[in-house]
Amino acid sequence: xxxxxxxxxxxxxxxxxxxxxxxxxxxxxxxxxxxxxxxxxxxxxxxxxxxxxxxxxxxxxxxxxxxxxxxxxxxxxxxxxxxxxxxxxxxxxxxxxxxxxxxxxxxxxxxxxxxxxxxxxxxxxxxxxxxxxxxxxxxxxxxxxxxxxxxxxxxxxxxxxxxxxxxxxxxxxxxxxxxxxxxxxxxxxxxxxxxxxxxxxxxxxxxxxxxxxxxxxxxxxxxxxxxxxxxxxxxxxxxxxxxxxxxxxxxxxxxxxxxxxxxxxxxxxxxxxxxxxxxxxxxxxxxxxxxxxxxxxxxxxxxxxxxxxxxxxxxxxxxxxxxxxxxxxxxxxxxxxxxxxxxxxxxxxxxxxxxxxxxxxxxxxxxxxxxxxxxxxxxxxxxxxxxxxxxxxxxxxxxxxxxxxxxxxxxxxxxxxxxxxxxxxxxxxxxx
Numbered sequence: 448x449x450x451x452x453x454x455x456x457x458x459x460x461x462x463x464x465x466x467x468x469x470x471x472x473x474x475x476x477x478x479x480x481x482x483x484x485x486x487x488x489x490x491x492x493x494x495x496x497x498x499x500x501x502x503x504x505x506x507x508x509x510x511x512x513x514x515x516x517x518x519x520x521x522x523x524x525x526x527x528x529x530x531x532x533x534x535x536x537x538x539x540x541x542x543x544x545x546x547x548x549x550x551x552x553x554x555x556x557x558x559x560x561x562x563x564x565x566x567x568x569x570x571x572x573x574x575x576x577x578x579x580x581x582x583x584x585x586x587x588x589x590x591x592x593x594x595x596x597x598x599x600x601x602x603x604x605x606x607x608x609x610x611x612x613x614x615x616x617x618x619x620x621x622x623x624x625x626x627x628x629x630x631x632x633x634x635x636x637x638x639x640x641x642x643x644x645x646x647x648x649x650x651x652x653x654x655x656x657x658x659x660x661x662x663x664x665x666x667x668x669x670x671x672x673x674x675x676x677x678x679x680x681x682x683x684x685x686x687x688x689x690x691x692x693x694x695x696x697x698x699x700x701x702x703x704x705x706x707x708x709x710x711x712x713x714x715x716x717x718x719x720x721x722x723x724x725x726x727x728x729x730x731x732x733x734x735x736x737x738x739x740x741x742x743x744x745x746x747x748x749x750x751x752x753x754x755x756x757x758x759x760x761x762x763x764x765x766x767x768x769x770x771x772x773x774x775x776x777x778x779x780x781x782x783x784x785x786x787x788x789x790x791x792x793x794x795x796x797x798x799x800x801x802x803x804x805x806x807x808x809x810x811x812x813x814x815x816x817x818x819x820x821x822x823x824x825x826x827x828x829x830x831x832x833x834x835x836x837x838x839x840x841x842x843x844x845x846x847x848x849x850x851x852x853x854x855x856x857x858x859x860x861x862x863x864x865x866x867x868x869x870x871x872x873x874x875x876x877x878x879x
Contacts, residue, residue: 449491452722454687455707459502463511470709480753482522490525492611497687498535498661509591528816530595533623534588535661536630543584544631565643572601593850594823605642615728616783617653626662653781659685682776696774701739720745735778740771815857833872
């Protein structure tokens with residue numbers, strides 16, 4: 448399995464689609480570099496962006512992000528439905544997050560002790576008005592993420608995830624955490640949070656957890672508790688935000704911290720980069736091991752181009768440099784069942800990819816994302832007309848944010864066996 452990992456793209460409204468865009472050449476070189484890898488290794492199962500897609504959370508920045516990610520998918524020979532995103536602090540609309548009422552909630556969370564913080568956060572996320580205040584600054588991000596079915600809405604969807612099949616028939620469960628719901632211009636290192644659901648990622652037979660969060664652990668208040676939990680349950684962990692690539696390999700896990708795709712050029716250690724991660728399960732009859740190969744790609748100047756970061760601790764017997772970080776992690780015993788058996792659906796996730804009788808299958812969720820990406824491109828009036836004509840909106844939806852109303856359209860289309868009708872309606876709207 449191949450995964451392309453980007454972070455901190457920072458599409459800035461004042462720069463995108465202008466002749467003065469300082470990162471146009473850099474992005475083009477990244478596309479060329481990714482294309483070479485994917486031609487050699489095959490198309491990625493997922494393209495992951497671990498936050499800060501936008502710079503100021505502006506709608507135009509997400510429109511451009513969609514176009515550029517579409518080009519990235521074309522170069523990788525994969526579909527847009529392979530994209531998986533989480534929010535970062537730059538995906539927050541600061542003018543909204545800095546409002547007095549929102550800051551009042553932020554201060555109450557930050558002022559809580561480590562013992563009571565979870566209860567305070569849980570109380571706000573389960574309160575309609577409190578949840579809306581905490582998440583309103585992510586509305587533009589959520590509208591963008593909705594097309595990939597990665598949008599977030601408390602209290603039940605404060606984390607997102609997707610199931611991908613590994614080579615031995617087991618499941619890679621990709622989890623995306625939200626570290627930006629208490630983000631604003633008042634951000635300080637060590638003063639951000641994850642919500643209590645992030646501490647409830649569980650181990651399951653035949654499932655390997657792969658967790659990503661935007662903010663590095665050092666930026667989180669309850670760093671040690673989250674770190675201990677992830678080290679127990681998640682063999683692969685990805686972070687962004689600090690704009691510095693780091694890779695730590697321990698007995699039970701690998702932790703990657705990504706370079707920024709677009710770091711500010713005045714940064715002392717300006718080093719754009721991205722990661723390509725290969726995952727497979729090896730079994731020799733005595734046990735199962737997760738084989739992780741991380742290609743850390745970093746930009747060099749004069750001559751310019753992306754190159755591999757060298758693992759200086761591992762060289763061949765001949766002393767040759769090794770340009771892939773390679774690690775094996777023991778997995779618990781598991782055999783593919785002869786009869787159809789499904790991974791357990793984590794609670795509170797109507798959009799889970801893992802198949803079970805109550806939720807769509809992986810194939811259906813992929814089809815829903817394919818449809819959602821095309822639906823996202825339509826105008827608001829066309830979306831509303833289609834949803835109304837196919838009777839996929841209910842009165843209860845009217846109080847929901849736009850992205851949530853349209854998510855419910857997709858799921859109802861599946862439940863009511865109207866996916867083909869929805870697809871045809873979108874095709875007609877595209878022609879019009």
